[in-house]
Amino acid sequence: AASTSELTEIVSKFPKILGIRKGKAMSVYYDFAKEIIKADKSFEHKKLCHSSLPHGRMQENKIRNVSVLRELGVPQRLLFSLLLSNKPIVCGKEKFEESLNKVIEMGFDPSSSKFIEALRAVYQSSDKAIQEKVNAYERLGFAVGETWEMFKKWPYFLNFSEKNILGSMETFLGLGFSRDEFTFMVKRLPSCIGYSAETVKKKTEFL
Structure with a gap:
């Protein structure tokens, strides 16, 4: 059985583990989380052994993929959220490796949440x-380089x-923005493309 201090440390850092219904799965993820926390405390940032894991099963793929992300420098808080995710991003193998290599080549910082967003x-x-x-x-009207910078x-x-x-x-043009002003704004703040027409209208009316 886990000691109280070990249990409270792991659950406080990985509270979603309490939502796992199957006892066996909870045990596997708990042990893996324990290894991550223990390894991260070492000065050498100890590498976890995941190469011997069987291939094909979703749970094992997730543990292997999360281990790879950890070795790249993805922080614990992001690793643990991925560990219990059923999103395909962490459940596959070849596609995961291929996508990961692309994101690394693009220059994203693994310690940033944008790294995971880009991977997804x-x-x-x-x-x-x-x-x-x-x-x-x-x-x-966006150059290819500008598109990747916005990404x-x-x-x-x-x-x-x-x-x-x-x-x-069309929403912004309808509010009086020129096409050039729209493209300039999106280059500066790409997320404004995600604003609903209602939100944009309310904000501009307030201003």
Whole structure:
């Protein structure tokens, strides 16, 4: 049985573990969380042994993938939220590795939550879909380099369809913004594309 101090430390850092219904799964994740916390306390940032895990099972894939992310420098708080996630991002193998390599090549900082957001966005989109989004932004007046810079600022940027983007533009144009002002604003704050028409109207009326 776990000591009280060990139990309280792990549960306080990983409270979602209390929501696991299956005892066996809870035990597996608890032991893994314990290893992460213990390893992170060492000066050498000890590498966890995950290469010997069997392949194919979702639980084992998650543990292996979370271990890889930890080794890259993803913080505990993000690791533990991923550990209990049923999102495909941490449940696969080849697609996970491929997406992870792309995000690393893009220069995202693993210690930032944007790293996980970017990983999720890339994982959920095929190369073809991503290229179509880049082309859509290009048609709206954004250079390819500008599109990727906006993605780095706000990874959810790639989740918006061309219809969403056009709808956002029409909202701002309808409020008196010029097309150039809209593109300039989106370059500065890409997340404004995600604002609903109602939100934008209320904010501008208040101003």
